[in-house]
Amino acid sequence: MIKVEGVTKVYGGFTAVDDVSFVCQPGRVTGFLGPNGAGKSTAMRMMVGLTPTTRGRITIGGHAYTDIPNPARHVGVLLDASAQHKGRSGREILNLAAITLGLPSSRVDEMLDLVSLSPKESKRRLKNYSLGMMQRLGIAHALLGDPEVLILDEPANGLDPAGIRWMRDLLKSYADRGGTVLLSSHLLNEVELIADEIILIGRGRIVAQGTKKELLSRDGQETAYVTAVDNAAFAAELARRGFPVEIAGDGLAVGTSPLEVGRAAAESQTVLTDLRSASTGLEDLFLELTADTQRESAVAVQPAPATVGTSNEGVA
Numbered sequence: 001m002i003k004v005e006g007v008t009k010v011y012g013g014f015t016a017v018d019d020v021s022f023v024c025q026p027g028r029v030t031g032f033l034g035p036n037g038a039g040k041s042t043a044m045r046m047m048v049g050l051t052p053t054t055r056g057r058i059t060i061g062g063h064a065y066t067d068i069p070n071p072a073r074h075v076g077v078l079l080d081a082s083a084q085h086k087g088r089s090g091r092e093i094l095n096l097a098a099i100t101l102g103l104p105s106s107r108v109d110e111m112l113d114l115v116s117l118s119p120k121e122s123k124r125r126l127k128n129y130s131l132g133m134m135q136r137l138g139i140a141h142a143l144l145g146d147p148e149v150l151i152l153d154e155p156a157n158g159l160d161p162a163g164i165r166w167m168r169d170l171l172k173s174y175a176d177r178g179g180t181v182l183l184s185s186h187l188l189n190e191v192e193l194i195a196d197e198i199i200l201i202g203r204g205r206i207v208a209q210g211t212k213k214e215l216l217s218r219d220g221q222e223t224a225y226v227t228a229v230d231n232a233a234f235a236a237e238l239a240r241r242g243f244p245v246e247i248a249g250d251g252l253a254v255g256t257s258p259l260e261v262g263r264a265a266a267e268s269q270t271v272l273t274d275l276r277s278a279s280t281g282l283e284d285l286f287l288e289l290t291a292d293t294q295r296e297s298a299v300a301v302q303p304a305p306a307t308v309g310t311s312n313e314g315v316a
């Protein structure tokens with residue numbers, strides 16, 4: 001378990017991370033999202049003692065990272081895959097780490113196999129690695145000591161589609177076996193597929209956090225899209241039942257679950273041609289909640305509520 005309590009990082013007069021608190025639970029994949037410069041990498045660096053905190057406390061499995069003996073046996077870290085000696089081969093890098101950790105060299109072969117780096121590739125020097133190969137090596141390095149916790153800064157960066165799918169399956173099964181995973185990413189679709197919990201950060205502050213389900217259903221407020229043969233009549237029926245309803249495209253957006261809408265349709269003998277859940281996508285949520293922290297004004301489409309929990313918007 002990773003516990004971050006009231007952590008702040010100030011560089012000179014600039015606050016890069018501002019009073020951030022969250023917990024990453026075992027058995028869960030936690031996605032750490034935020035625009036460029038939001039403070040994700042800084043927060044991760046503080047977790048593993050590479051950057052001291054200005055205020056606050058971070059523990060992993062109840063201990064500060066710097067107090068954990070042989071930390072790579074407990075915490076797998078991938079912050080910058082290129083931060084290795086460029087003249088060493090991938091295999092040498094893993095071999096050195098294995099020796100430091102007291103692991104047999106067979107573990108290196110196992111990891112190279114796991115991340116699909118061929119024996120030939122593993123003998124190439126790091127300076128001749130492609131971005132994706134470097135990233136695969138970084139993942140192998142993080143997993144080498146069979147840790148219980150993984151802290152990965154943009155692990156999917158540079159991976160090809162098959163590699164991204166492989167990593168998703170790898171991290172999911174790692175969490176299913178009880179591992180704790182914290183990963184940052186800009187690939188929102190990817191995070192939506194993989195993360196159980198999501199932490200959204202903008203300008204150093206957490207703007208939203210919760211389970212994927214909670215966030216995407218906007219604080220439990222579900223929305224259903226429905227199209228009936230007679231939309232006007234069904235809209236009147238839904239309004240009579242007290243559901244917020246608006247016209248949306250060819251159909252209606254209703255501020256309740258598809259189950260309730262289906263029930264209303266059955267009871268009023270309404271013929272439907274479409275009914276589905278219209279939970280906000282992660283990308284919409286991300287752009288909305290971080291609108292005032294984004295560089296591109298074009299994405300500042302809606303005012304950002306302070307937190308998802310205080311949002312009292314009607315149907316989308």
Ligand SMILES: Nc1ncnc2c1ncn2[C@@H]1O[C@H](COP(=O)(O)OP(=O)(O)OP(=O)(O)O)[C@@H](O)[C@H]1O
Nearest residue numbers: 011014015016034035036037038039040041042043
């Ligand atoms: N050593 C430092 N000195 C001064 N400012 C720093 C330092 N390290 C980071 N920062 C600033 O802290 C802020 C957060 O940076 P950080 O790298 O944590 O962002 P990030 O969320 O990881 O962004 P990205 O998505 O681009 O990787 C940035 O404004 C950055 O310039």
Ligand SMILES: [Mg+2]
Nearest residue numbers: 040041042153
């Ligand atoms: Mg970063």
